[in-house]
Amino acid sequence: MRSLAKLTAGDRVAILSPSFAAPGFAPAVHEQAMNRFSTATGLVPVEFPTTRQLGASPQERARDINAAFADPSIRAILATVGGDDQVTVIPHLDAELARANAKIFLGYSDNTNLLNWLWGNGIPGFYGGSSQVHLGPGPHLDDVHLASLRAALLTGEELEITNPGESEDFGRDWLDPRALTEFGDREGTEPWVWAGPRREVTGRTWGGCFEVIDQLAMAQRMPSSGDLEGAILLLETSEELPPASAVKRWVRSLGEAGILGAVAGVIVARPPTSSSSSRPGSCERADLRAQQQDAVLSQLSQYNPDAAVCVGVPFGHTRPQWILPYGGQITLNGDSRTITARYS
Numbered sequence: 079m080r081s082l083a084k085l086t087a088g089d090r091v092a093i094l095s096p097s098f099a100a101p102g103f104a105p106a107v108h109e110q111a112m113n114r115f116s117t118a119t120g121l122v123p124v125e126f127p128t129t130r131q132l133g134a135s136p137q138e139r140a141r142d143i144n145a146a147f148a149d150p151s152i153r154a155i156l157a158t159v160g161g162d163d164q165v166t167v168i169p170h171l172d173a174e175l176a177r178a179n180a181k182i183f184l185g186y187s188d189n190t191n192l193l194n195w196l197w198g199n200g201i202p203g204f205y206g207g208s209s210q211v212h213l214g215p216g217p218h219l220d221d222v223h224l225a226s227l228r229a230a231l232l233t234g235e236e237l238e239i240t241n242p243g244e245s246e247d248f249g250r251d252w253l254d255p256r257a258l259t260e261f262g263d264r265e266g267t268e269p270w271v272w273a274g275p276r277r278e279v280t281g282r283t284w285g286g287c288f289e290v291i292d293q294l295a296m297a298q299r300m301p302s303s304g305d306l307e308g309a310i311l312l313l314e315t316s317e318e319l320p321p322a323s324a325v326k327r328w329v330r331s332l333g334e335a336g337i338l339g340a341v342a343g344v345i346v347a348r349p350p351t352s353s354s355s356s357r358p359g360s361c362e363r364a365d366l367r368a369q370q371q372d373a374v375l376s377q378l379s380q381y382n383p384d385a386a387v388c389v390g391v392p393f394g395h396t397r398p399q400w401i402l403p404y405g406g407q408i409t410l411n412g413d414s415r416t417i418t419a420r421y422s
Contacts, residue, residue: 079197079202079405080180081422082181082201082202084182084232084234085121085153085154085182085231089121089122090121090123090124090151090153091115091122091123091231092124092146092149092152092156093123093124093156094129094139094142094155094156094158095128095129095131095139095157095159096139096164096167096191097157097159097161097162097163097188097189098159098160098161098188099130099132099158100158100210101129101130101158101210103252104252104253106252107210107215107252107257107258108130108158108209108210109214110213110214110215111158111210111213111214115209118224118228119227119232121153124152126142126146129142129158136163136167136170137170140167141170143155144170144171144172144175144176146181147175147179147180147181148175150179153181153182154181154183154184155182156183156185156207156209157183157184157186157192157209158209158210159187159210160187160188160189160208160287160316161187163188164189164191164192165294165297167191168192168195168297168299171192171195173195176201177199177200180200182203182204182230182231183196183203184203184204184206184207184227184230184401185205185206186206186208186286186314186393186395187394188287190205190286190287190290190291190294191290193205193286193404194286194294194301196405197284197405203405204401204402204404204421205285205286205312205393205394205401205403206223206226206393206401206402207227207401211249211397211399212397214257214258215249215250215252215257215258215261216259216261217259217260217261220398221242222242222398222400223401226402226419226421227401229401229421230403230421233421234422235421236420236421238418238419239400239417239418241269241390242267242398243267244264244266244267245264245265245266245267245348245392245397245398246261246397247262247317247350247351247352247395248353249261249262249397251354261397265360267348267390268364268367270388270389270391270415271371271375271388271390272387272389272415273375273378273379273388273389274378274383274384274385274386275384275386275412276412276413277386277411277413278409278410278411278412279342279386279409281308281309281310281341281408282308282309282310282406283309283310283345283406283407284301284309284310284311284312284405285311285312285313286314286404287314287315287316287394287395288313288316288324288328289315289316291328291332292328295331300337303339304340306337308341308342309340310341310342310344310345310408310410311338311341311345312393312404313329313344313345313374314347314393314395315347315349315370315394315395316395317350317353317395319350319352319366321369322366322369322370322372322373325373325374329377330377330381332381333377333378338377338381341385343385343388343408344378344386344387345388345402345408345417346371346387346389346390346391347391347392347393347394347396348367348392348396349366349367349395350395350396351363371389371390374387375387386412387410388410388417391417400419402419403419406421407420408420
């Protein structure tokens with residue numbers, strides 16, 4: 079996995095919609111995101127033809143991704159949001175072009191497709207950073223998101239991943255004017271749960287959203303277990319709120335594929351357990367999170383009891399969100415109960 083140079087103030091960053099063109103649906107949130115991005119980083123956001131184009135074809139979206147890699151003035155790429163059909167974009171990407179002009183990419187959820195494709199081409203990225211979810215909405219940027227965004231793009235520093243103490247599963251409706259000034263309903267977070275031996279492990283990361291990893295497997299785009307020897311596995315669920323039984327089957331399948339047995343550590347995100355259309359009570363939500371935790375830990379205890387495991391980390395479909403290295407290095411210390419990410 080190669081090392082990519084960091085950016086400096088004034089550098090240009092492509093703002094792309096490889097899946098859903100959320101900026102075309104909710105432009106006010108997008109405009110606030112772009113203003114905040116520029117102010118917080120000193121970087122210049124650059125939109126491409128499909129950034130706001132609702133219903134753009136896979137070929138059109140791939141054309142913009144390829145163009146961003148080909149443009150020498152573009153130093154990094156930030157996805158506006160996820161979606162559900164990026165798996166259809168991947169066949170139209172130019173691997174030789176990306177390898178010859180490797181750039182930092184940030185995205186999560188459906189962007190697991192693109193991150194996995196880059197990973198397979200030796201190009202690291204970062205899991206997280208959706209502008210439409212974590213930059214545009216609310217009264218301000220969350221501290222942990224801003225710290226990891228700047229580390230990923232600008233400083234390359236090493237950060238300890240911490241528990242911010244609060245979390246929301248979803249924010250205000252993007253078309254509600256309050257989305258620009260208010261967070262969603264936040265609640266206190268539980269302590270993270272650790273499992274496995276009390277030892278320190280360091281590895282390069284791979285993984286992403288379970289619902290997309292499922293698609294990668296069926297499209298035969300998964301890395302081999304040998305490619306993941308000693309890696310740190312990142313796992314999370316989406317706003318579709320899959321039940322613990324589905325999570326158990328997904329993790330078990332990773333075990334049968336040899337992936338769980340190959341990795342040195344596993345980091346599991348705090349899962350969303352509510353949405354704008356379904357909000358169980360706080361006790362039920364806590365129980366749903368506990369069920370998912372038990373589903374993951376039960377399978378890991380069978381397939382790799384020697385892996386260092388931490389469950390409940392705020393990345394993926396949660397806010398505040400830590401952006402994590404994808405293909406970069408993370409250290410899990412089962413003794414000190416700490417996680418350290420290298421953004422170089």
